[in-house]
Amino acid sequence: MKKLNKSFASDNWSGVCPEVMIALQQANAGHVEAYGEENDFYTRDAIKKFKTLFGDDISVFFVYNGTAANVLATSHVLRSYQAIVSAKSAHMNEDECGAPENFGGSKILEIETEDGKIRTGQIEPFLHSIGFQHHVQPRIISISEVTEKGTVYTPGEIKGLTDFAHSHNMLLHMDGARISNAAVALGVTFRELTTDVGVDVLSLGGTKNGLMFGESVVFFDKNLAKDFEYTRKQGMQLHSKMRFISAQFDRYLTRDLWKKNAQTANRMARLLEKSLRLFPQLNIARSVDANGVFVSIPPEIIPRIQQHYFFHIWDENTSEVRLMCSWDTTEEDINGFAEALKKILQH
Ligand SMILES: Cc1ncc(COP(=O)(O)O)c(C=O)c1O
CATH class of the missing domain: 3.90.1150.10 (Aspartate Aminotransferase, domain 1)
Structure with missing residues (x-):
């Protein structure tokens, strides 16, 4: 067979990194309780790793792909008349085939950006809709870390956005399909990019950085996470052989x-x-x-x-x-x- 050059199309054109492939193979032994239930020790262990990196007060749920992580994370906390504010270039807005609007029913209010990052001044015009019954109600600010234009928000910039969101009764969602690349670029921990700067809900990706498949939704407030297991199941994202997502994340988050x-x-x-x-x-x-x-x-x-x-x-x-x-x-x-x-x- 002809050997093809590697492409520069996307980081999900790459294969599975050897360490994760070994973890998958090891998870392939015997029987383990399905659906990530209590006796699935792979899922238990992976969640522990998340808690070590993000803090104990989080709730973590595994899903298959990044679109689902974004759609379920946001639709779970939104009423259909509430809106998401995001950069025009955001994956949620341009590359999810209208899934957020279709599944959650929520409109996305887009902001044109030069570098993929949104600033509070650009969100302010939407605040005029708050309390006006003819307009959708802005409730989530969604940012991508790394952005779709290759730039990275610093912890200070994220804190500026979360403070702004919280002072207007809004929440901050982070699409962290490439959060590992952002953390490395800034030389900071996951915690410094999320927990410590007030992020409310995170879609954390693994597929673009060496996993075969599997993404996760992390809530930083347990109240927001309430009943998410039903949203995930209804959203058709509850993997029955859950251990194969968990084992990948467990290895991914071990020994850096x-x-x-x-x-x-x-x-x-x-x-x-x-x-x-x-x-x-x-x-x-x-x-x-x-x-x-x-x-x-x-x-x-x-x-x-x-x-x-x-x-x-x-x-x-x-x-x-x-x-x-x-x-x-x-x-x-x-x-x-x-x-x-x-x-x-x-x-
Ligand atoms: C910024 C961003 N978010 C989310 C995703 C998730 O995509 P998928 O549903 O293909 O896993 C992608 C994939 O290209 C992405 O680039």
Whole structure:
């Protein structure tokens, strides 16, 4: 079979990291109580790991995918007339096929951003709707950490948003599909990015950083988590062989595996940035905070490079493409990409 180059399309194009694959294999022994019930020690142990990293007062639920984590986390705490405020570019808003609106019934109020981050000043205009019966009622501010434009919110920025949310009877949801890459980029713990700065509910991802599948919903207030098990089941996200999600998370959160994988992905993105900056024909306009590089490439050569290393076009107008590095990206991959680019630009 022809060996394909690794792609830079997305970090979920990579495989499963070896440590997690071993954990899956080990979990494949004997019988274990289904649905993550009391005697499923894999689920118990994984939840303990979450508590070690985020604090004891959390409630954790495993689901299959990130869209479900976002949709269930938010719809569980919203009435249908309450709205989510998010960046226009948010995955919830642009890449979940209307699932939040369909399942939760809630409208998303979008904010245009330059760098994927929302600021309190941009939320203020929506406050005029509060108490006005003709308008949806803003109730959740949802941010992505890392953002869909490759940037990272600092703990201080998150605290600014949670304080703002709480002072207006709103909640802060974080889409942490890439929270590991953000934590590594900032050199902070998960706790410093969430518990300590007032996040109310988090979708924590693993698939993009070495898991086979499995995401989680973490509530930082037990009252918000009340009855979530019914929301998850009704939302068709209760995995019957739960141990296979739990065992992956257990290993992922042990001996800093999450950190090791994210460090590699982020380091490779910086290396990629450095090698692309040597080409005067390219333009990297965004800051490379985590594991994604956004670069404008002359449009006529994009299909030719894609034949060697696939990636997605992010903005047709500016010919900006997104190059994602993952836990298994190597220096060889970066050099190979730069070589292919060089040859194409020379001919
Ligand atoms: C920011 C963000 N959130 C959530 C997701 C979850 O996606 P999925 O439902 O494919 O697991 C993704 C995947 O691309 C993402 O990039």
